[in-house]
Amino acid sequence: MKKLLSTILLGGLFMANAAAKTLVVYYSYSDTGNTRRIAQEIQKKTGADIAEIEPVVPYSDNYDEVVDKAKRDVARNFKPEIKPLKVSLSDYDTIIIGTPTWWYKMASPVLTFMSSSDFSGKKVALFCTHAGWPGTVIKDMSALCTGADVFATQEIQFGTRAKAGSLVTKQPEIDDFIAKIQKNQRR
Ligand SMILES: Cc1cc2nc3c(=O)[nH]c(=O)nc-3n(C[C@H](O)[C@H](O)[C@H](O)COP(=O)(O)O)c2cc1C
Numbered sequence: 001m002k003k004l005l006s007t008i009l010l011g012g013l014f015m016a017n018a019a020a021k022t023l024v025v026y027y028s029y030s031d032t033g034n035t036r037r038i039a040q041e042i043q044k045k046t047g048a049d050i051a052e053i054e055p056v057v058p059y060s061d062n063y064d065e066v067v068d069k070a071k072r073d074v075a076r077n078f079k080p081e082i083k084p085l086k087v088s089l090s091d092y093d094t095i096i097i098g099t100p101t102w103w104y105k106m107a108s109p110v111l112t113f114m115s116s117s118d119f120s121g122k123k124v125a126l127f128c129t130h131a132g133w134p135g136t137v138i139k140d141m142s143a144l145c146t147g148a149d150v151f152a153t154q155e156i157q158f159g160t161r162a163k164a165g166s167l168v169t170k171q172p173e174i175d176d177f178i179a180k181i182q183k184n185q186r187r
Contacts, residue, residue: 022048022185023087026098027109029059029066032165034129034158035098038174042096045178046185049087055109056081074103079112094123094184097141101128104135120147125181127154131164152180 024046026039036052043050057080059066073080089095099110106114106128124145128137134155142150154177157168167174 021092022046022094022096022181023089023092024048024050024096024098025053025085025113027053027100027107029100029107030063030164032158034165035100038127038129038156039098041174042178042181046181048096049092051085051087053085053109053113054083056083070102070108073108074105077111078108079115080108082109082112089117092122094125095119096125096127096181098127098129099137099141101130101134101137104133104137106137106141114141114144119145122148123184124148124150125152125177125184126150127156127177129156129158131158131160151184152177
């Protein structure tokens with residue numbers, strides 16, 4: 001009985017550990033939360049953990065003000081201070097990173113996160129959400145993954161201002177991206 005119990009307990013521990021090996025890290029600004037929505041979908045379908053990147057000084061609620069500020073910030077590669085993540089990257093072997101597109105680049109808080117993290121030896125998947133102009137986001141994010149195996153990337157388009165929360169990219173394309181993450185979890 002004792003042996004059976006410890007086997008069950010150990011098995012449980014092993015499963016919890018296996019399920020906790022993938023982490024989704026994302027930043028999302030707009031009130032439709034496009035990047036959050038995709039991050040949560042990945043979390044739900046893969047059993048990954050999830051962590052949100054939060055700037056220490058929150059951005060204004062005024063969208064146009066943020067668009068203006070971000071134009072200047074992005075142009076000079078400004079890295080706003082961010083709060084420490086609520087998890088430790090060292091606990092995960094696979095990291096999924098999601099960002100909105102800001103002026104053809106990754107959002108500034110994601111630049112801070114990626115520039116200050118070590119992804120070497122990890123498996124990484126990258127996605128950006130955008131409104132039709134994804135620029136060089138995926139290329140720029142990939143360049144910050146020195147020593148990592150970037151096994152999947154995806155640009156995901158949503159509508160512009162009036163239809164900001166509506167998905168333009170077809171769901172099967174997103175499903176394929178998530179399937180690559182699931183396949184990676186089995187390798
Ligand atoms: C500051 C700012 C700059 C943006 N620049 C771009 C851009 O260059 N290209 C683009 O396609 N969309 C751009 N957008 C639209 C967002 O990338 C898009 O709506 C994204 O899905 C928003 O993600 P979120 O809801 O997680 O914040 C910009 C939005 C903001 C707020």
